[in-house]
Amino acid sequence: MNMKIIIISILAVAVVAGGAMLVISGASNSSSQTVDNVSMVGGKQIITISAKGGYSPRLTNAKAGVPTVIKMNTQGTFDCSSAIVIPSLGYRSNLPPSGETLIDVPPQNAGTALQGLCSMGMYSFSINFN
Numbered sequence: 001m002n003m004k005i006i007i008i009s010i011l012a013v014a015v016v017a018g019g020a021m022l023v024i025s026g027a028s029n030s031s032s033q034t035v036d037n038v039s040m041v042g043g044k045q046i047i048t049i050s051a052k053g054g055y056s057p058r059l060t061n062a063k064a065g066v067p068t069v070i071k072m073n074t075q076g077t078f079d080c081s082s083a084i085v086i087p088s089l090g091y092r093s094n095l096p097p098s099g100e101t102l103i104d105v106p107p108q109n110a111g112t113a114l115q116g117l118c119s120m121g122m123y124s125f126s127i128n129f130n
């Protein structure tokens with residue numbers, strides 16, 4: 001009987017702590033424009049952008065001339081930012097409510113600004129290649 005109560009309270013603490021960490025990481029993501037969301041994996045440049053009530057980060061500085069993958073993250077995204085359009089790539093997709101969607105981007109010339117939009121053009125993000 002006592003054991004059960006202890007286990008339940010441990011679970012409750014874990015859930016609350018997990019929730020708090022999510023809130024903290026979410027806040028730091030949206031407040032900072034200089035998040036490091038670009039990484040190189042196996043010669044490919046991976047740009048991570050999350051979509052939920054808009055796109056984060058709004059502005060990304062990336063390398064020109066390398067094959068690139070945009071990794072769109074959704075997590076409980078039920079707003080229109082899940083309907084994504086990248087006009088210059090002719091790309092249009094409906095992202096799943098939660099998950100990862102990979103978008104292949106061919107090497108871009110220096111000076112290119114790639115723009116992504118929600119289908120209504122209300123939310124946007126840009127990636128500058130240099």
Ligand SMILES: [Cu+2]
Binds near residue numbers: 080
């Ligand atoms: Cu929209």
